[in-house]
Amino acid sequence: MGKSSNQKLKLLYLLKMLNEKTDEDNTMTINDMIAELDRYGITAERKSIYDDLEALRHYGLDIASRKSKTTDYYVASRLFELPELKLLVDAVQCSKFVTHKKSNELIKKIESLASYRQAQSLQRQVYVSNRVKTINESIYYNVDRLHAAIAENKKVSFKYFDYDIKKEKAFRKNGDKYSVSPYALSWDDENYYLITFSTKYNDFTHYRVDRMTDIDLIDEERDPLPDREHFDIAEYTKKVFNMFGGEEVLVQLQFDNSLVNAVIDRFGKDVVIGKKDENSFCIWIKVAVSSTFFAWISQFGNKIKVLSPESVIEKYRSHMRDILAQYE
Template sequence: MAKSSNQKLKLLYLLKMLEEKTDEENTMTINDMIAELERYGITAERKSIYDDLEALRHYGLDIAIRKSKTTDYFVAGRLFELPELKLLVDAVQCSKFVTHKKSNELIKKIESLASNKQAQSLHRQVYVSNRVKTINESIYYNVDRLHAAIAENRQVSFKYFDYDVKKEKVYRKNGDKYTVSPYGLSWDDENYYLVTFSTKYNSFTHYRVDRMTEIDLKDESRDPLLDREQFDIADYSKKVFNMFGGEEVTVKIQFDNSLVNAVVDRFGKDIIIGRLDDDSFYIWIKVAVSSTFFAWVSQFGSKVKILSPEMVVEQYKANMKEILAQY
């Protein structure tokens, strides 16, 4: 490329170097900028750099000046602060439903929002642990299609599979497609779930997004919810423990006072807590009674007791007896 053509790109290269090479701890002088521009075949005088910096400020770039023995320039404010980028990297790295390959691609894009030096600190943070990841590379695009279906009020069809003991896919319904009415996506217990509604059965159900393939948007509209019924994805997730469904029942549970945090973490701060005595409290909560609900209760041992209804108490006792019978 001729030098005259490069000259037209001077302002863009100046923007590039400031964003990539500077932050609060890494700065550039005017001489540094002139030397860096020369690498791109661009000659510049000090006065023209001052004019360019002023133009970039008008454009919206937050260029700060620090004076000591030299006058140093750096980008002070960015769209995302470094702690925010670290939070995004952690979220991507911890997400079980995002594959290793897609995690690395997303993290590289997040790194591009920081200076080169800051990006190195983000890169080191990637290796926090060897987390289990999904092996379905298409989930990233599955989520996008499902969001589109919900926004456009359309049904979707897909194939759904499980893994056998050889870790090979086994499709349900002999490989025939499901056709469902999607109403929400829930990230629960490190997995993504599609929540659907069926008019025929007058109920909601859910599917693991990473076990869905060949997703297609249908021309048909979704099954409508019942009159005046509004779907609350957060409420649904609270009632359905770890996305294992069961009959919804209002249950009264007694807890030791030491378990207040666990109750708030599970059911939220809006849960109404009643005092039983100096050492314990109780709650009324509508849950889907299932083995995973019982597992959640049993993890607290003698510090939790299901008080009512008697049907659920008996189911819990039978569940515990079934487990003990194996030992």
């Protein structure tokens, strides 16, 4: 491409170099810009650069200047500030459901929103030691397809699998497809789950998205929710405790005062806390009584106690006896 045709791209190349090469700590002079444009086969005079900078400001680019021995120019603010980009990079890197390959691709795209020097600091920011990542590369596209089904009010079909002791896929239902009515996607305990509703069973259920394959939208509307049924995804995930089902029961729990943070982290700030005595407090909460619920309360040892109902207390005793029996 000759210089005459390249001249038409001058403003675009100037925009590119300012975004990529400048920030508050890294600036360019007019001479720097002229030299950089020359690398692209574009000649420029100082006056034309001033006019171009003004045009870019008019366009919305926040170009600031600083005077010392020379006048230095840089992009002062961007759509995303550096701390925000670090948060996004950390979220991608720490997400178990995003594979290593897809994490690297996404982080590269996030880096393009910063200057070259800032992008280097993002790379130093992202390392997380021995992070377990999913091995199902297709999850990234599965999530997009499931969102589309929910938005279009369509059913979906898919195959669902577990891993066997050889770490190979073992498909449920002998490899036959599930056909479900998707209502929400939830990211819980570092995994993505599809939450569905079944008219046949008049209940919700859920599936790990990273264990789904061959997802297809079905040209059939979802099963409608029962009249006056209001689906609250936050309430649903709170009840099932990390996506394990169980009978929903109103339970009274007693906690040591040191566990207030743990209770608020688990149930939110709206949970009603009542004083039991000087050293403990109580809450009433509806939970899905399951092995996951018992595992959650077990981690606190003798600092937590199930007060009622008696049926849940007995189930917890039985759960603990089964565990202890392995060591007798």
